[in-house]
Amino acid sequence: xxxxxxxAAEDVTxxxxxxxxxxxxxxxKHFEIRxxxxxxxxxxxxxxxxxxxFDIRRGETLGLVGESGxxxxxxxxxxxxxxxxxxxxxLFGGKGLFEARGDDLKAIRRNMQIIFQDPYSSLNPRMTVGxxxxxxxxxxxxxxxxxxxxxxxxxxARVGLNQSHIHRYPHEFSGGQRQRIGIARALALNPEFVVCxxxxxxxxxxxxxxxxxxLDDLQEQLGLTYLFIAHNLAVVEHISDRVGVMYLGRxxxxxxxxxxxxxxxxxxxVALLSAVPEPDPRRRKRRLVLKGDVPSPANPPSGCRFHxxxxxxxxxxxxxxxxxxxxxxxxxxxxxxAACHFAGEVVAEAAELxxxxxxx
Amino acid sequence: METNMxxxxxxxxxxTDRRAVVDEVDLIPVRTYWQLVRQRFMQHRLAVIALVxxxxxxxxxxxxxxxxxxxxxxxxxxxxxxGPSLSAPLGYDHLGENTFVRLMRxxxxxxxxxxxxVLIIVGIGVTLGSIAGxxxxxxxxxxxxxxxxxxxxxxxxxxxxxxxxWGGGNVWVIIFAIGLAxxxxxxxxxxxxxxxLREVDFVQAARALGASPRRIVLRHMxxxxxxxxxxxxxxxxxxxxxLEAALSFLxxxxxxxxxxxxxxxxxxxxxFYREPILMFYPGIMxxxxxxxASFLGDGLRDALDPRxxxxx
Numbered sequence: 001x002x003x004x005x006x007x008a009a010e011d012v013t014x015x016x017x018x019x020x021x022x023x024x025x026x027x028x029k030h031f032e033i034r035x036x037x038x039x040x041x042x043x044x045x046x047x048x049x050x051x052x053x054f055d056i057r058r059g060e061t062l063g064l065v066g067e068s069g070x071x072x073x074x075x076x077x078x079x080x081x082x083x084x085x086x087x088x089x090x091l092f093g094g095k096g097l098f099e100a101r102g103d104d105l106k107a108i109r110r111n112m113q114i115i116f117q118d119p120y121s122s123l124n125p126r127m128t129v130g131x132x133x134x135x136x137x138x139x140x141x142x143x144x145x146x147x148x149x150x151x152x153x154x155x156x157a158r159v160g161l162n163q164s165h166i167h168r169y170p171h172e173f174s175g176g177q178r179q180r181i182g183i184a185r186a187l188a189l190n191p192e193f194v195v196c197x198x199x200x201x202x203x204x205x206x207x208x209x210x211x212x213x214x215l216d217d218l219q220e221q222l223g224l225t226y227l228f229i230a231h232n233l234a235v236v237e238h239i240s241d242r243v244g245v246m247y248l249g250r251x252x253x254x255x256x257x258x259x260x261x262x263x264x265x266x267x268x269x270v271a272l273l274s275a276v277p278e279p280d281p282r283r284r285k286r287r288l289v290l291k292g293d294v295p296s297p298a299n300p301p302s303g304c305r306f307h308x309x310x311x312x313x314x315x316x317x318x319x320x321x322x323x324x325x326x327x328x329x330x331x332x333x334x335x336x337x338a339a340c341h342f343a344g345e346v347v348a349e350a351a352e353l354x355x356x357x358x359x360x
Numbered sequence: 361m362e363t364n365m366x367x368x369x370x371x372x373x374x375x376t377d378r379r380a381v382v383d384e385v386d387l388i389p390v391r392t393y394w395q396l397v398r399q400r401f402m403q404h405r406l407a408v409i410a411l412v413x414x415x416x417x418x419x420x421x422x423x424x425x426x427x428x429x430x431x432x433x434x435x436x437x438x439x440x441x442x443g444p445s446l447s448a449p450l451g452y453d454h455l456g457e458n459t460f461v462r463l464m465r466x467x468x469x470x471x472x473x474x475x476x477x478v479l480i481i482v483g484i485g486v487t488l489g490s491i492a493g494x495x496x497x498x499x500x501x502x503x504x505x506x507x508x509x510x511x512x513x514x515x516x517x518x519x520x521x522x523x524x525x526w527g528g529g530n531v532w533v534i535i536f537a538i539g540l541a542x543x544x545x546x547x548x549x550x551x552x553x554x555x556x557l558r559e560v561d562f563v564q565a566a567r568a569l570g571a572s573p574r575r576i577v578l579r580h581m582x583x584x585x586x587x588x589x590x591x592x593x594x595x596x597x598x599x600x601x602x603l604e605a606a607l608s609f610l611x612x613x614x615x616x617x618x619x620x621x622x623x624x625x626x627x628x629x630x631x632f633y634r635e636p637i638l639m640f641y642p643g644i645m646x647x648x649x650x651x652x653a654s655f656l657g658d659g660l661r662d663a664l665d666p667r668x669x670x671x672x
Contacts, residue, residue: 082564109570122561126393126583136569169393185565 021193021225022056022079022112027088029071029078033298046298048074050249051088053329054337056193061219061226063240063257065233065272069294071249072229073117076195079227080112081105092193110140113186117198119178123170129156129181130166136188155184159214176207180214187218193225200235212239233276237261245269248305249297251329255336263347265338267312270350286353302326304341312342312349400663407659410652417649421467424460431458432465433617453638454631463641466619470601470649473535473620477600478593480539485546486582486589492547493554494577500551507544515541519603523612534613538600546592553585587664594657598650605646621646 030045048071056062064072077083079090081097090097092108100108113136116122123132133155134148142148153163159180170178179199186194196215200208216239218224230236236243236257243260245253245268253266264270274288290309295301301308307322321341329339340346402408425432436456444451450459492503510518522537557563563580571579601621607613608622609629616623621642628638 077564080568082567106570109568112568114565114568116561116565118561122565124562124566124580124584127579135566135571139569139571139575182565185569189569 019058020055021058021093022227023091024052024054024056024079025089025091027052027075027078027090028086029074029083030086044298046296047249047300048297049078050297050300052246052249052251053088054244054251054254056225056227058192058225059223060241061228061239063236063243064227064229064246065231065236065243066246067231067272067294069297070246071297072231072246073197075246076114076197076227076229080114080195081109082114106140110136110189111191112193112195113189113191114195114197115179115182115186115199118202119175119182122182123178125170128167128169129161132170132181133184133188136185140189151188152184155188158187158218159184175203176211179203179207179211183211183214183218187222190222191224193227195227195229197229198231199228201230201232208235215239233273245272248294248300250305250339252306252340253338254329255338259334259336263336264350265332265336265343265346266306266340267310267346267350268306270346271311288353304339311353312340312346315349315353316342316345397663401659404659404662406655407663410655410659413648414652414656417467417652418471421464421471424464425468428458428461432461432619433457450641451637453627454635459638459641462619462624463645466621466624466642467645467649469531469614469618469620470604470622470646473531473538473604474597474601474649474653476535477538477542477603478596480535481542481546481596481600482589482593484539484543485592486550486585488543489547489550490554490577490582490585493551494558494573494581496555496558503547504551507547510541510544513541516603516606519607520610520612523607531614534604534607538603542596542599546589546596549588549592550585553588554581557581557584587661590664591657591661594653594660598653598657601646601649601653
């Protein structure tokens with residue numbers, strides 16, 4: 001693709017593009033492996049998140065998929081500054097999150113919340129539902145007990161819980177109900193942005209759809225923006241407007257949901273999508289099974305991180321660039337970003353393999 | 361509760377309507393965390409017995425010496441080695457002292473040392489342990505190396521050295537010495553718990569809500585670390601009582617005419633051939649106190665463990 005075309009495309013979309021709420025720039029989180037007598041000498045680092053850049057637009061749901069250990073959860077927590085970043089920056093509504101201190105930080109925190117995966121460990125077992133949901137408002141200055149209780153009751157009703165359960169403890173609830181309590185807690189501060197960290201993965205399938213629909217309804221009513229982290233591709237397709245794919249700490253592809261599911265431009269995404277079970281037994285789909293294991297994030301491969309397992313590289317006769325050059329996440333046209341030197345060839349090659357996309 | 365009762369009994373045939381299905385949660389009576397703890401503790405029979413026995417000992421050890429005043433150290437040539445009587449249920453010793461009253465006074469001294477030393481142990485241990493666990497990094501490393509240093513000194517000789525340095529015989533010196541030597545286990549337990557809790561989702565949620573570090577530590581972390589702290593404390597009582605006895609037995613601790621379980625044992629040993637029974641009273645009392653404290657610790661550990669859910 002010519003540079004001029006890329007620039008022109010950017011100009012056109014910049015005007016039409018909705019407002020950006022969260023900007024993530026070159027964000028990295030390296031967990032250092034330390035040793036020595038006082039544990040200060042650096043032995044190495046696990047690159048859980050390594051140079052990730054993307055925007056989240058106001059009102060959208062950005063899905064984030066990838067296999068276990070690819071850094072999705074870490075990314076979500078670094079964006080909320082629950083884990084300090086190693087490098088890079090996060091802008092929330094144009095303001096730098098990592099520079100904020102004291103009251104400024106508290107004000108930003110109020111606008112960004114998180115819903116956790118595990119409905120058991122995410123609620124303090126010593127606090128009542130009322131105390132859990134009301135903690136945010138209390139911390140932010142709603143000290144009037146009666147007003148707080150009223151707010152909590154309102155929130156409980158909103159997430160579909162019985163208001164009379166306000167004085168009960170978390171252990172008295174089922175997983176789905178606990179997740180609703182967690183959602184109520186996140187909404188208590190009326191945030192703009194919510195990171196949903198695999199919010200339905202720990203739930204029973206019959207409860208999953210209820211919680212997903214609840215999240216959908218709440219987004220509509222309250223104009224929320226979601227970063228939806230999951231490993232279930234069907235769930236992500238259902239709820240997302242755009243989807244990002246992560247592999248070994250990197251964002252390898254980012255596009256609108258239909259575009260990504262129909263015309264993946266990264267070989268990893270193709271393999272991932274080919275693993276989605278096909279409910280129709282008459283339709284045949286070739287499953288692309290990747291060789292080997294995910295390399296260790298403490299010692300990632302050179303060049304493109306996926307080159308050790310890439311089926312496309314094999315078909316193309318193992319080009320050198322994959323090993324030597326780290327591909328940047330680039331727009332391959334129509335705001336479809338992919339980090340592959342041969343992104344243009346992915347669709348055709350996948351079709352030839354019979355693995356293209358999840359469906360026609 | 362009344363509304364729950366109504367919900368418990370839906371009209372016949374209503375169960376088929378999905379919306380009218382009774383919410384399972386409504387069927388469970390509200391139980392606070394501490395009600396659950398009590399319920400679990402009561403299931404631990406040995407611990408309950410230990411608690412009752414310890415309570416009885418505490419009451420006896422504080423009332424009897426108070427009521428009898430200086431009687432525990434009153435010697436009398438006429439009464440030497442006399443057998444049991446109504447005013448002296450355990451008879452008199454080689455100095456004509458009332459053994460029962462003396463035993464109660466000794467129990468009081470030993471328990472005082474046990475409880476007070478544990479306060480110091482828990483105080484230092486929880487403070488340093490929670491700082492190390494919450495702050496982490498270099499602070500954690502420095503504090504844990506300090507723990508290693510204290511642990512590398514044999515604690516009994518450490519206590520003996522401290523007591524010898526500050527002057528023996530003083531109850532508070534002994535308490536302070538035992539406390540100063542014994543806080544390491546508590547500190548390690550609390551640190552480990554804090555390190556774990558720091559990453560737990562509900563603590564992260566509190567941070568995301570903008571809660572202050574103070575609130576996070578006091579409201580979310582310390583209450584969860586209470587179980588290991590309480591267990592360390594009860595077991596610490598047993599340790600401290602034994603340490604005091606050992607110190608006094610060797611002559612570094614409480615010396616006569618003041619009474620402690622240790623120096624009673626020491627005296628009884630010297631007159632073992634004349635009156636062997638004197639050995640048993642402080643010995644059995646020591647065993648009782650230590651066992652009670654240990655069982656109490658066991659029971660508390662089980663009762664406080666959030667993983668031990670009572671099946672409904």
